[in-house]
């Protein structure tokens with residue numbers, strides 16, 4: 001059984017925890033897109049860990065993990081993550097494999113990301129994580145990117161030097177200020193990057209990471225042929241997808257389930273099940289339209305109770321009611337079989353809860369996601385209201401024990417969104433997870 005797990009909203013749906021829970025039925029866990037812009041928080045045995053690149057399957061003994069070709073991998077972040085895991089007693093060597101086809105995010109991509117974001121006028125800023133994701137994917141598509149397999153070649157460091165020099169030309173064109181391009185690990189002098197220093201950094205990185213780099217296509221297909229189960233984990237979410245999200249306020253990859261095949265080398269025929277992770281309310285980080293966003297005390301309550309601060313950037317997240325138009329759209333484009341509904345307990349204190357069932361666009365009610373952000377920015381949510389249950393749910397261990405009003409809310413979300421309920425999560429720990437159909 002091979003499963004793809006995706007985010008159904010704007011990321012931060014609580015995927016880390018669900019992946020961690022589903023890993024017990026998987027042998028191999030694959031990350032298929034994004035980079036260290038993601039932060040999957042896993043709390044297990046009282047320890048909290050944030051994983052940005054390494055699939056959280058690494059925390060489970062006996063499982064192997066793959067960083068697929070669709071990822072943009074920052075070697076320095078990965079080394080740091082491997083070290084942190086080691087210091088907490090988890091050894092990645094021999095269990096973590098990086099595809100020779102995986103593109104790399106280099107220090108100079110981070111500098112360009114920051115310089116380009118700084119150069120965008122107000123209103124046009126994307127609010128990127130500054131992790132170099134856009135520039136690394138741009139390099140991939142323009143066929144100038146460096147892949148992990150290149151690290152194993154003698155020409156690698158010469159290519160790095162060439163690319164730093166090309167980046168410096170671009171930084172001069174952008175008129176970047178030093179504070180706009182400062183990135184830890186690389187000095188800026190006269191508004192440009194120091195090529196010698198960067199080459200030295202990657203000479204070390206190459207030594208450290210070479211043992212992890214393999215051709216993961218035969219690895220995954222052999223695992224499949226041997227009857228192993230593969231779990232493919234998406235980062236970010238459907239509404240941040242470069243094709244299906246709120247373009248241009250999106251990330252530069254395909255977090256949707258189609259991206260799982262492109263980003264791993266498995267075929268669509270190899271996928272048996274799609275799990276959509278969806279939060280009992282909605283959040284968004286960064287810029288761009290967000291129809292159900294709340295600016296009142298209810299929004300503050302969601303942010304506080306849900307601890308809605310970015311795992312990577314620490315930025316506060318924008319919060320709003322559940323948007324069933326978003327969820328229905330995610331169900332369609334990903335083919336969601338089962339929902340993993342998370343953070344229901346955050347809703348415990350609301351007397352009345354609203355659900356957005358449709359949008360009103362220029363006086364007309366629509367039930368689909370507009371393709372243009374200008375239209376999405378103009379829609380008004382059409383709400384229905386339900387009674388809250390006003391009691392704590394996080395100690396509940398069986399679906400039958402949910403307060404009837406909480407159960408009614410869950411059932412209504414699933415009814416409006418399509419698909420079936422697979423998992424209900426009512427607290428941050430691994431233990432606060434009701435497994436209904438998965």
Ligand code: IMP
Nearest residue numbers: 011037038127128129133250251285286
């Ligand atoms: P980038 O991925 O750093 O280029 O940022 C593009 C957009 O995606 C910004 O709005 C980010 O806030 C958003 N984004 C990127 N990664 C995540 C994530 O893991 N969770 C939520 N939003 C994200």
